[in-house]
Amino acid sequence: MAKVQPRTLSGFMELLPKRQVQFERMADILRKSYSLYGFFPLDTPLIEASDVLLAKGGGETEKQIYRFTKGDSDLSLRFDLTVPLAKYVALNYANLAFPFRRFQIGKVYRGERAQRGRFREFYQADIDIIGDGKLDVSNDAEIPAIIYRTFTTLGLRRFQIRVNNRKVLNGFYAMHDLTRQAGAIMRTVDKLEKIGEKSVRDLLTAPDIGLTDQQAADILQFIAIKGSNAQVLAALEQYRGRNEIFDEGLDELKLVAQHLAGFQVPEENFALDLTIARGLDYYTGTVYETTMLDHPEIGSICSGGRYDNLAEYYTDKQLPGVGISIGLTRLFFVLEDQGYLNEGLNTSAADALILPMTEDMAAAIDLARKLRDAGIRTQVYGEQKKFKQKMAYADKIGVPFALFLGEDEIQQGKVSLKDMASGQQELLTHEEAMERIVSAVRGQEGQSPILDKGVK
Amino acid sequence: MAKVQPRTLSGFMELLPKRQVQFERMADILRKSYSLYGFFPLDTPLIEASDVLLAKGGGETEKQIYRFTKGDSDLSLRFDLTVPLAKYVALNYANLAFPFRRFQIGKVYRGERAQRGRFREFYQADIDIIGDGKLDVSNDAEIPAIIYRTFTTLGLRRFQIRVNNRKVLNGFYAMHDLTRQAGAIMRTVDKLEKIGEKSVRDLLTAPDIGLTDQQAADILQFIAIKGSNAQVLAALEQYRGRNEIFDEGLDELKLVAQHLAGFQVPEENFALDLTIARGLDYYTGTVYETTMLDHPEIGSICSGGRYDNLAEYYTDKQLPGVGISIGLTRLFFVLEDQGYLNEGLNTSAADALILPMTEDMAAAIDLARKLRDAGIRTQVYGEQKKFKQKMAYADKIGVPFALFLGEDEIQQGKVSLKDMASGQQELLTHEEAMERIVSAVRGQEGQSPILDKGVK
Numbered sequence: 001m002a003k004v005q006p007r008t009l010s011g012f013m014e015l016l017p018k019r020q021v022q023f024e025r026m027a028d029i030l031r032k033s034y035s036l037y038g039f040f041p042l043d044t045p046l047i048e049a050s051d052v053l054l055a056k057g058g059g060e061t062e063k064q065i066y067r068f069t070k071g072d073s074d075l076s077l078r079f080d081l082t083v084p085l086a087k088y089v090a091l092n093y094a095n096l097a098f099p100f101r102r103f104q105i106g107k108v109y110r111g112e113r114a115q116r117g118r119f120r121e122f123y124q125a126d127i128d129i130i131g132d133g134k135l136d137v138s139n140d141a142e143i144p145a146i147i148y149r150t151f152t153t154l155g156l157r158r159f160q161i162r163v164n165n166r167k168v169l170n171g172f173y174a175m176h177d178l179t180r181q182a183g184a185i186m187r188t189v190d191k192l193e194k195i196g197e198k199s200v201r202d203l204l205t206a207p208d209i210g211l212t213d214q215q216a217a218d219i220l221q222f223i224a225i226k227g228s229n230a231q232v233l234a235a236l237e238q239y240r241g242r243n244e245i246f247d248e249g250l251d252e253l254k255l256v257a258q259h260l261a262g263f264q265v266p267e268e269n270f271a272l273d274l275t276i277a278r279g280l281d282y283y284t285g286t287v288y289e290t291t292m293l294d295h296p297e298i299g300s301i302c303s304g305g306r307y308d309n310l311a312e313y314y315t316d317k318q319l320p321g322v323g324i325s326i327g328l329t330r331l332f333f334v335l336e337d338q339g340y341l342n343e344g345l346n347t348s349a350a351d352a353l354i355l356p357m358t359e360d361m362a363a364a365i366d367l368a369r370k371l372r373d374a375g376i377r378t379q380v381y382g383e384q385k386k387f388k389q390k391m392a393y394a395d396k397i398g399v400p401f402a403l404f405l406g407e408d409e410i411q412q413g414k415v416s417l418k419d420m421a422s423g424q425q426e427l428l429t430h431e432e433a434m435e436r437i438v439s440a441v442r443g444q445e446g447q448s449p450i451l452d453k454g455v456k
Numbered sequence: 457m458a459k460v461q462p463r464t465l466s467g468f469m470e471l472l473p474k475r476q477v478q479f480e481r482m483a484d485i486l487r488k489s490y491s492l493y494g495f496f497p498l499d500t501p502l503i504e505a506s507d508v509l510l511a512k513g514g515g516e517t518e519k520q521i522y523r524f525t526k527g528d529s530d531l532s533l534r535f536d537l538t539v540p541l542a543k544y545v546a547l548n549y550a551n552l553a554f555p556f557r558r559f560q561i562g563k564v565y566r567g568e569r570a571q572r573g574r575f576r577e578f579y580q581a582d583i584d585i586i587g588d589g590k591l592d593v594s595n596d597a598e599i600p601a602i603i604y605r606t607f608t609t610l611g612l613r614r615f616q617i618r619v620n621n622r623k624v625l626n627g628f629y630a631m632h633d634l635t636r637q638a639g640a641i642m643r644t645v646d647k648l649e650k651i652g653e654k655s656v657r658d659l660l661t662a663p664d665i666g667l668t669d670q671q672a673a674d675i676l677q678f679i680a681i682k683g684s685n686a687q688v689l690a691a692l693e694q695y696r697g698r699n700e701i702f703d704e705g706l707d708e709l710k711l712v713a714q715h716l717a718g719f720q721v722p723e724e725n726f727a728l729d730l731t732i733a734r735g736l737d738y739y740t741g742t743v744y745e746t747t748m749l750d751h752p753e754i755g756s757i758c759s760g761g762r763y764d765n766l767a768e769y770y771t772d773k774q775l776p777g778v779g780i781s782i783g784l785t786r787l788f789f790v791l792e793d794q795g796y797l798n799e800g801l802n803t804s805a806a807d808a809l810i811l812p813m814t815e816d817m818a819a820a821i822d823l824a825r826k827l828r829d830a831g832i833r834t835q836v837y838g839e840q841k842k843f844k845q846k847m848a849y850a851d852k853i854g855v856p857f858a859l860f861l862g863e864d865e866i867q868q869g870k871v872s873l874k875d876m877a878s879g880q881q882e883l884l885t886h887e888e889a890m891e892r893i894v895s896a897v898r899g900q901e902g903q904s905p906i907l908d909k910g911v912k
Contacts, residue, residue, distance in 0.1 A: 004511040006546040006770040009503060009529070014544065016551055017496040017558070024497050036828045038806030038835030040473040041480050045465060045577050046502065046563065047522075055460040066503075066531075068524030070567050073465070075522075088470070090462040095472055097852035099839065101805065102473070107502065111526050121501050131839070138817055138838035149828070262821040314462040349557065350494030361594055365718040372492045372605070379494030382594035383555065383587070396553035 011112070011120030013329050018347040018398065023332055025345065025449040026154060027105060030125045030326065033150040034103040037142065039127055042102040044084040046109075050074040052087055055313035064110040077109040081126045081325070082310075089130055090314035098132035099139065105328065117337070119329050128323030130310055135320045137252045140286040140306055141259030143324050147290060147302055148265045150326075155342065155448030158293040159301070161265075162273040165253045165286050166305075168236065169277060171246020172222055175239070176215060184209050186277040189223055193275065193296070223274045229257050232272040249285070256286060284308045288324055298334050302326045335450060342451040346444045348398040350379040352437055355390050357406035364405050367415065367430060374434050376441065394420060400444075401437050467568070467576030469785050474803040474854065479788055481801065481905040482610060483561060486581045486782065489606040490559040493598065495583055498558040500540040502565075506530040509539055511769035520566040533565040537582045537781070538766075545586055546770035554588035555595065561784070573793070575785050584779030586766055591776045593708045596742040596762055597715030599780050603746060603758055604721045606782075611798065611904030614749040615757070617721075618729040621709045621742050622761075624692065625733060627702020628678055631695070632671060640665050642733035645679055649731070649752070679730045685713050688728040708741060740764045744780055754790050758782045791906060798907040802900045804854040806835040808893055811846050813862035820861050823871065823886060830890050832897065850876060856900075857893050 008014045015023055031041070050067055053076045066077040078084050081104045089100060105125040112118050127146060129139045144161045151159055166186070173182040188203045197220060203209065204216040211219070225235045236250050253272060260270055278287045285306035292298055304324030311319050335341055352371055356364035364380050371378040379399070381390055394402045404416040409427070417433045418425040419440075428436065464470045471479055487497070506523055509532045522533040534540050537560045545556060561581040568574050583602060585595045600617045607615055622642070629638040644659045653676060659665065660672040667675070681691045692706050709728060716726055734743045741762035748754055760780030767775050791797055808827055812820035820836050827834040835855070837846055850858045860872040865883070873889045874881040875896075884892065 001768060003771065004507055004769055006543045006767070007505065007508060008543075008547065009501060009505060009531070012501040012503065014500055016548060017498070017556075020497055020499060023499070035805070035833055036831070038809070038833055040805040041476055042473070043476060043479070044470055045468040047465060047468065047565075047577065049463065049465060051460055052463060066524070066526055068522070070522055075465075087462045087464075091464065092472060097849055100473075101835065109503075121503065134839070136838040136840060138821075138836070142836070142838075259817070259821055262818050263825055311462070312457060313460055315459065349491070349496040353494070361715070362718050365594075365715055369719055375492070377492055377494055379557065380594070380598070382592040382598075383590070384592060393553055 009120070011114045011118065013119060013121070013333070017349065019336075021347040021349070022341055022345060022449050026332065027123070027125070027328065029153050029449070030105060030150055030328070031103075033146065033153055034125075034127055036149070037101070037127075037146050039101040039103040042085070042088065042104045043106065044078070044081075044088055044104070046077055046107065047075050048078060048084065048087070050076040052314075053078060053083055056083070061110070064112055066109045066111055078106075079110050080108050081106060081124050082128075082323070085126075085128060085130075086311040087314060089319060090311040090317070093315065093317060098130065099135060100130045101127070102130075103127045117330065117333055119333070122327060122329035125326040125328045126323060128310075128321050130319050130321040133318050133320075135322065137255055137286075138259060140252065140322050141256040141263070143286075143304065143322055144256075144260060144270055144288060145263035145265055147288075147324060147326075148263070148269055151290075151302075152269075153448070155450030155452055156292075156340075157452040159269060159290055160293055161270045161288060161290045161302070162276050163253070163256060163270060163286060163288055164273055164276040165249040165256075166277065166283055167245050167249025167285055168253060168274070169249075171243040171249055172219075172239065174245060175243045176218060178211070178215065181209055181211070183281060185211075185219065189219065189275065190277045192223070225274055229267060229270075229272045232274070233257065252285060278303065278305055282307050286322065295334075295338060298338075301331050301334070340450050340452060342447065342449055344451075345447050345449055346398075346400060346441075348400065350377045350397065350399050351441050352376050352378045352401045352403055353394050353397070353399040354378065354380045354403045354405060355394070356380065356382070357387075357404055358410065363410045367403070367405065370430060371434060371437070374438060376434065376437050400440060401433075403433060465576070467570045467574065469575055469578070469789070473805065475792075477803040477805070478797055478801060478905050482788065483579070483581070483784065485609050485905070486561060486606055486784070487559075489602065489609055490581075490583055492605070493557070493583075493602050495557040495559040498541070498544065498560045499562065500534070500537075500544055500560070502533055502563065503531050504534060504540065504543070506532040508543055508770075509534060512539070517566070520568055522565045522567055534562075535566050536564050537562060537580050538584075538779070541582075541584060541586075542767040542775075543770060545775060546767040546773070549771065549773060554586065555591060556586045557583070558586075559583045573786065573789055575789070578783060578785035581782040581784045582779060584766075584777050586775050586777040589774050589776075591778065593711055593742075594715060596708065596778050597712040597719070599742075599760065599778055600712075600716060600726055600744060601719035601721055603744075603780060603782075604719070604725055607746075607758075608725075609904070611906030611908055612748075612796075613908040615725060615746055616749055617726045617744060617746045617758070618732045619709070619712060619726060619742060619744055620728065620730055620732040621705040621712075622733065622739055623701050623705025623741055624709060624730070625705075627699040627705055628675075628695065630701060631699045632674060634667070634671065637665055637667070639737055641667075641675065645675065645731065646733045648679070681730055685723060685726075685728045688730070689713065705741070712742060734759065734761055738763050742778065751790075751794060754794075757787050757790070796906050796908060798903065798905055800907075801903050801905055802854075802856060802897075804856065806833045806853065806855050807897050808832050808834045808857045808859055809850050809853070809855040810834065810836045810859045810861060811850070812836065812838070813843075813860055814866065819866045823859070823861065826886060827890060827893070830894060832890065832893050856896060859889060 108124050170182050192200050201216050204211045276289050283305035287305035289300040290302035306322040308320050310321045354364045368378050368380045402418040409415050414427050415433050417428050564580050648656050657672050660667045732745050739761035743761035745756040746758035762778040764776050766777045810820045824834050824836045858874040865871050870883050871889050873884050
């Protein structure tokens with residue numbers, strides 16, 4: 001028979017089994033961390049009607065959409081989880097309790113140019129809190145606290161959540177009569193880390209934006225405010241009283257900083273940073289970016305912010321929200337690439353592998369049932385193979401414990417338990433063996449999927 | 457601004473938050489049950505190259521495929537999880553340990569005619585065990601044991617896994633010189649429950665298949681063998697010695713029945729049933745179907761079987777396997793439709809809702825951190841609303857406990873804990889409140905998402 005060459009599309013991540021276990025462990029931690037903060041899980045279709053998905057229209061994204069027809073329907077694959085959320089909230093408004101808190105971990109699709117580390121199919125892991133008409137700023141403080149807990153549970157240490165507020169920026173521009181140019185200025189300033197101060201200055205004073213040298217200098221001086229969070233806030237206080245929007249933004253920023261301290265997020269892991277603006281016009285208040293301190297070149301691994309109007313394309317209801325998104329597939333790729341994955345993690349699919357040494361498998365099946373009832377992930381090796389091949393299998397799947405059941409063991413009602421790591425083997429009662437395995441597994445539960453040694 | 461009508465495509469399931477929690481609980485139980493048997497989780501792309509996905513070609517399925525082009529690429533959405541598994545195993549053969557055990561829970565796409573209870577996007581939850589060259593029949597016995605554990609953990613009681621073996625059927629047809637017609641006969645016999653005995657007899661004797669009345673009667677008599685598993689096996693023994701394939705199939709069937717008893721699967725929940733053939737030519741040995749005893753009209757909710765050659769379109773390697781699939785989206789729809797969902801399940805996103813009664817939220821934030829550190833899913837209600845509105849929110853999200861923090865509580869270092877179900881409210885220390893919540897939550901952990909009252 002003629003064969004088709006099996007292959008996976010480029011830009012689509014498909015992992016080997018043990019890597020997949022590691023990925024699942026990370027996704028699990030995200031789910032559990034998000035759940036601790038009272039977010040509902042949400043699952044929306046991957047396919048939406050094109051007019052619904054592209055209601056906002058235009059932009060860079062539209063070219064990347066996977067769009068096609070099926071029968072009479074013009075369909076598109078979702079390219080993020082925010083538009084489906086907006087649709088969902090508008091559609092189910094009457095049945096939701098506000099603030100509506102939801103998390104969603106799901107695949108999204110963007111037909112980007114294929115290159116190393118860029119994915120066309122990738123997981124996003126989003127949390128959002130949506131208010132009805134209003135949403136208290138205390139929610140803006142909770143978002144980075146959630147990210148802090150999530151990342152530290154994953155095992156990350158040297159990361160920093162950077163927080164700013166666009167009202168502070170907008171207010172500052174208004175003080176300098178630059179409101180009209182504020183959007184363009186922020187998009188330019190956002191590139192500071194990438195292109196450097198000189199290039200930003202050149203762009204600001206070029207005809208497109210058209211600032212005077214003095215105005216550009218004022219802006220660069222303003223966003224150069226650095227120091228501890230208390231120092232940044234003190235420096236910003238110097239500008240108070242000159243613009244209402246600025247003052248509002250400063251109050252919000254102060255509250256966020258104060259609440260974050262209450263959530264016990266260390267200053268090392270969160271910083272007020274006036275250079276953060278986020279490129280999207282969508283954001284209206286607090287904005288977040290997260291960088292790995294030892295790998296700033298990777299860019300933000302978790303971003304988001306406050307927006308005024310989640311679903312304006314679908315409804316007249318004012319639905320302000322605040323949210324953040326982790327690009328999980330890319331993060332996993334980066335962590336593997338940079339050697340952050342914990343290679344000592346138990347990534348076997350089973351904790352116990354029963355190797356029957358007799359033809360009759362009744363005793364093995366009985367023992368397997370007992371182990372599983374005790375919550376031990378157990379596999380029975382049922383193939384008629386030589387001992388050496390059975391052991392090779394145990395090695396290959398990386399199972400922590402092998403259990404031998406021969407005539408002798410069965411007669412004595414015992415089992416030979418081999419600790420695969422130490423090589424030690426002991427004849428034990430079923431109960432003793434189970435205790436041994438359960439306690440070993442329990443000891444591994446705290447293992448994090450990431451090992452961040454914090455090399456500077 | 458002109459609005460786009462928000463809507464979800466027909467044939468795509470999108471649930472309200474509490475229903476979604478119930479769905480997630482079911483998916484979680486599937487994941488955990490499958491994991492207890494040592495299966496690796498697998499995640500493959502939703503999009504594959506069309507030539508890879510449709511290597512088998514033809515058939516009813518191809519018309520239903522979502523197929524489209526992006527740039528120069530001819531792409532298709534997966535329509536099941538078996539073809540991607542075949543591709544994966546062929547592609548990664550050298551890096552896998554065999555038997556390779558994997559589970560996958562993921563969405564698949566079929567552009568079927570939209571009608572109530574039919575889905576175009578739906579979850580399948582598959583387990584498969586793939587051998588390299590050979591695969592022991594003990595694996596065939598484990599599959600229904602896994603399904604038994606999975607369904608009972610979900611809360612289902614009145615279901616029956618029906619097992620047959622195609623070698624028994626093929627051997628029987630060979631005895632009657634009907635090998636050439638065996639495929640057509642099995643596809644016809646498979647419809648017995650749907651269309652009744654008379655229609656099956658008519659189809660068998662019609663020119664297309666062309667059996668004599670005697671042959672049709674022999675077949676109908678054979679598949680009418682009923683009784684306990686021991687009785688069915690005894691009846692089959694009468695045919696032994698007349699055909700090698702039949703004898704092999706009978707031995708396999710006996711072993712499966714014997715092992716299932718060892719796995720302590722009750723006879724009520726599993727039956728040898730000679731009417732089960734599965735429509736697909738793909739299966740070569742053991743076959744499974746699962747029916748709800750009180751709703752046979754729903755058809756099989758979980759089906760599968762043994763196959764000789766998983767990946768013949770991609771590789772010359774002989775890769776026999778055995779597997780089973782739950783159509784999770786359809787099952788969920790049916791369970792909701794028939795009133796099987798446990799409406800008493802805690803489907804709130806949080807176990808504790810903190811209601812700050814002062815403007816300063818510091819105490820609330822501090823308490824929330826403590827509760828979350830203790831593993832309690834906690835939400836702080838930060839909106840400036842009247843007490844009545846706060847309570848309405850607590851009711852609407854269905855949270856089991858509300859915690860009030862006013863001036864008095866804060867001064868005393870205490871909290872007022874309200875049990876939302878009983879309405880009882882008590883002033884407690886933080887530690888007392890936490891203990892109360894933790895023990896209530898622990899008590900709910902055993903709640904199953906399905907309540908099967910077993911009405912006959």
